[in-house]
Amino acid sequence: MNYPNFPEDCRSLLCKYLTPEVFELLKERKxxxxxxxxxxxxxxxxxxxxxxxxxxxxxxxxxxxGPLFDPIIEAYHGFSKNDSHHSNMEPDLLKAPNPDPEGEFILSxxxxxGRNVDNMPLGPAISKEQRNQVETRVVKALNLLDGELKGKYYPLTGMSKEIQDMLIKEHFLFKEGDRFLDAAGLNRDWPEGRGIYHNHDKTFLVWVNEEDQMRIISMQQGGDIKEVFIRLVNAIKSIETKVPFSYSYHLGFITSCPTNLGTAMRxxxxxxxxKLSKDMDAFKSITDKYHLQIRGIHGEHSESEGGVYDISNRRRLGITEVRAVQDMYDGVVALIEAEKALG
Ligand code: ADP
Ligand code: CIR
Structure with missing residues (x-):
């Protein structure tokens, strides 16, 4: 492979940090x-x-x-090679009374x-057999969950197109054919080995073998952020007693995309x-101040519809889980104040 020919207007962190020197150093490594x-x-x-x-x-x-990943991680998370990561998921530390009890602004x-199985390659390098083993192991653990977390696993293989499209439209299921994941090798052997587990009310869901081997999700209508966090923490703790997660003392939970390292939490x-979104500069000055990311209504790389946005914590590494949720909460309070101030 030769040094890639990046166009002038390329803005990715890859273009920025894959210098010819770094490329020469890493091109033969495996x-x-x-x-x-x-x-x-x-x-x-x-x-x-x-x-x-x-x-x-x-x-x-x-x-x-590392000579490529380290500067990318530092640029995204503000986390350097000598920093260390500490987990803290204690819900009592989260200060998050519902910022919108009347339900005027927050829809959901x-x-x-994200989690991956310890001692397994990640999705971009996994074999078909290993991916199927991951599915079997994870589903076995999920089937042991009880109470509010009790649910059923629905493999993608055999799921009708109508059900799949409905679950995607309602924000429960990952989409198919993402070009970023495709080029990363994450869609190989699709749809085999992939699926979704969810409880009856679809407030607790687990995506299996998408970008990460597990995406453990808690969601509900409205703005009770603490209730959503508590359900998620309970689920994570139960699952990790059955399936050990890939973890590093330096980088926290290991994920296939470096933006998700650390807490792997969004x-x-x-x-x-x-009103606020009519002035994107004012909107962005608040999201930047609180370390938030703006996404569209159908997830990453999608557009907003009707002034509704997906607002989330941007930092995930070098901060605790409680801090990641607090970033989002504090920023959302500020956004609601700014929207109200516009009349
Ligand atoms: P991820 O959060 O897993 O990195 P995406 O940005 O692709 O990935 O979002 C996945 C799905 O979750 C999308 O359908 C998106 O609309 C949905 N989603 C994200 N946040 C919310 C939310 N607060 N309420 C409802 N659906 C949401
Ligand atoms: C990209 O580089 O745009 C995609 N591979 C997605 C990166 C993850 N996105 C993010 O901002 N968290």
């Missing part, structure tokens, strides 16, 4: 699962509009390709974490801000 630099950067090469552009094939990728709240609300 992890013990056989994952190469070419595979790690393919998504950003095929998708020049990527914001990041790299994926890891295994935990080792973060050290073997969702908090998810806490979001769908919130209607029709």
């Amino acid at each position: 992890t013990s699962h056989g994952f190469t630099l070419e595979q790690a950067i393919n998504s950003g090469i095929q998708n020049i509009d990527s914001s990041i552009g790299v994926y890891a094939g295994d935990k080792e990728s973060y050290t073997v390709f 709240t969702r908090i998810r974490v 806490a979001s609300v769908h919130i209607a801000l029709p």
Whole structure:
């Protein structure tokens, strides 16, 4: 492979940090699962509009390709090579009374974490057999959950197109054919080994073998962020007694995309801000101040509809889970105040 020909207007962190020197240093390297630099950067090469552009094939990728991943991680999370990560999921520490008890602004709240199985390659480098083993192991653990978390696993193989499309439209299921994941090798052997577990009310869900081997999700209508957090923490604690998660003292929970490392947590609300969003500079000055990310209504790389946005914590590494949710909460309070001030 030769040094990629990045266009002038390329804005991804890959374009910024894959200098010819870094490329020369890493181009022959391989992890013990056989994952190469070419595979790690393919998504950003095929998708020049990527914001990041790299994926890891295994935990080792973060050290073997460290000269590329380290500056990307530092630029995204503000977390340097010498920092360490500490988990704290104690719900009592979260200060989050419902910021919108009248239900004027917040439509729904969702908090998810990514998790991968310890000692398995990540999705970009996993074999079909290993992926199927992961599914069997995870589903076995999920089937032991009880109380509010009790539910059923629905494999993607055999699911009708109507049900699949409905679950995607209602924000419960991952979409199919994402070009960023596709180029990262994450859609190989689709749909085999993939599926969704959920409880009866769809307030607790687990995506199996999408971008990460598990996406553990708690969600509900309205703005009771603490209730959503408590349900998620209970689920994470139950699942990890059955399936050990891939974890590093430096990087926290290991995920295939470096933006998800650490807590691997994205806490979001769908919130209607029709007035504030008419002035995107004012909107962004608040989201930047509170370390928030703005997404569209159908998730990453989608657009807003009717002034409703997906607002979530941007930082995930080097902060605790409680802090990640608090970032989102504090920012949402400020956004609601700004919307109200506009009359
Ligand atoms: P992820 O959060 O798993 O990284 P996406 O941004 O693709 O991935 O979002 C996944 C799905 O979750 C999308 O359908 C999105 O609309 C939905 N979603 C995210 N936040 C909320 C929320 N607060 N309420 C309802 N649905 C949400
Ligand atoms: C990209 O680089 O745009 C995609 N691979 C997605 C990166 C993750 N997005 C994010 O901002 N958390």
